[in-house]
Structures are given as C-alpha cells and as structure tokens.
Amino acid sequence: MATERTFAMVKPDGVRRGLVGTVVSRIEAKGYRIVGMRLMTIPREMAERHYGEHQGKPFFEPLVAFITSGPVVAMVLEGEDAIAGWRGMMGATNPKDAAAGTIRGDFATVIDENVAHGSDAPATAEREIGIFFGESGLID
Numbered sequence: 001m002a003t004e005r006t007f008a009m010v011k012p013d014g015v016r017r018g019l020v021g022t023v024v025s026r027i028e029a030k031g032y033r034i035v036g037m038r039l040m041t042i043p044r045e046m047a048e049r050h051y052g053e054h055q056g057k058p059f060f061e062p063l064v065a066f067i068t069s070g071p072v073v074a075m076v077l078e079g080e081d082a083i084a085g086w087r088g089m090m091g092a093t094n095p096k097d098a099a100a101g102t103i104r105g106d107f108a109t110v111i112d113e114n115v116a117h118g119s120d121a122p123a124t125a126e127r128e129i130g131i132f133f134g135e136s137g138l139i140d
Helices: 012-016 020-030 044-050 060-067 082-090 103-107 122-134
Strands: 003-010 033-040 072-080 116-118
Touching (some): 012 020, 012 072, 020 033, 020 072, 020 082, 044 060, 044 122, 082 103, 082 116
Antiparallel strands (some): 033 072
C-alpha cells in the first residue's frame, strides 16, 4: 500500500442538496486527510480542461453545463491507496449499479447528477489536482 493523493469533488447537485458535510465526514471517518479544499463555481474553460478527454462526444456539452451550473467543493485527499479507496467510497458511476453504503448508492438517483467525482488513476489525479489547485498554491 502506498500513500498517495487524489482529486475529489462534491458536484453541484451534492452542494445544492446539502451533502458536503456528509461527504467530508465519510472521507475523514475513512482516515483520509484533506490537504486542499475550496468551494468554487467552475469557469467553463476550466470545466473543458477537466473533461477534455470527452470533447467531441455527445455528452460533453451537457457535462460541462452541469459542472458549471453551481458551486462545487474541490478537494485533494491524501492517504493509503487514496485513489482506489475514494473511488470505492463513491460507488459505481451509475447510481443504479452503486452499492448501498456508497455515496452514489445512498444519495444519487441518476447518472448525470451523481454527487461526487474522483480521479481514476495517478496520472489523472496529478492532472486534476493541477487544474484545480496548481495555479492557486493552496496545497504544498
């Protein structure tokens, strides 16, 4: 097991529904350290960079429109196997497939608004942390 950092986000639907505290409590209860956190509304250009691999796909525009529709809570988590651990805590992308006890299984009902996001690999985590925190100097 390795200590690593990952990017995590409570999406606009989660913020709107008042789930930030619940998500943060679960992260802390699991033992991950939050080493960066910011409440922000994502500008379109940043959203396009964040979802760049989906550009040209039919769901790209709705994805960008949703993620820029209201505030999000962007976080950097640190801990043992944080990437896989956070993804496991979130549950399957489609809430219909997400197990009870996961964030999506407990709180999401549709794939388009599934409460949380997390990096899927070390390279993705590095890229996403850079997009949301690299320029601001909010973390070491």
